[in-house]
Amino acid sequence: xxxxxxxxxxxxxxxxxxxxxxxxxxxxxxxxxxxxxxxxxxxxxxxxxxxxxxxxxxxxxxxxxxxxxxxxxxxxxxxxxx
Amino acid sequence: xxxxxxxxxxxxxxxxxxxxxxxxxxxxxxxxxxxxxxxxxxxxxxxxxxxxxxxxxxxxxxxxxxxxxxxxxxxxxxxxxxxxxxxxxxxxxxxxxxxxx
Numbered sequence: 001x002x003x004x005x006x007x008x009x010x011x012x013x014x015x016x017x018x019x020x021x022x023x024x025x026x027x028x029x030x031x032x033x034x035x036x037x038x039x040x041x042x043x044x045x046x047x048x049x050x051x052x053x054x055x056x057x058x059x060x061x062x063x064x065x066x067x068x069x070x071x072x073x074x075x076x077x078x079x080x081x082x
Numbered sequence: 083x084x085x086x087x088x089x090x091x092x093x094x095x096x097x098x099x100x101x102x103x104x105x106x107x108x109x110x111x112x113x114x115x116x117x118x119x120x121x122x123x124x125x126x127x128x129x130x131x132x133x134x135x136x137x138x139x140x141x142x143x144x145x146x147x148x149x150x151x152x153x154x155x156x157x158x159x160x161x162x163x164x165x166x167x168x169x170x171x172x173x174x175x176x177x178x179x180x181x182x183x
Contacts, residue, residue, distance in 0.1 A: 005095050032105060042125065065154075
């Protein structure tokens, strides 16, 4: 059960990574980065379920915070420059 | 209980696959953003609800992650869309432009 869920989630991650590498404009890459980070939050939650480690949930929370900051900073870079 | 949890997890993972296919298939940035942000929010919510069903003693931290995602995910997508719009990108199939022409 768990392995099938991980395989499906990794295929979604790979498809998004293709858009991240290919994306024509900078905004496409930023959107793909946002989607990648949210997918990896739920990947971390699933891994904490598999290994029975509660610590990974803290890592997922901090990762969500950092990725939100990153997306906002890149959007500010598009709008106003450095 | 575990079966209900895995059902929710599979629904969430399928929402992720739909989001990834939409990111590949959609023609321009705004439609890609529509697919990429809404369905990932519901996918994360479903996966975390499934994990809550399987491990109920993690309820506090998992609900913290859910509240955080519900607060920040629409915010970041809105910020990206506004910045791209001010940068001057238009829709690929802009029907309103032909109507007002």
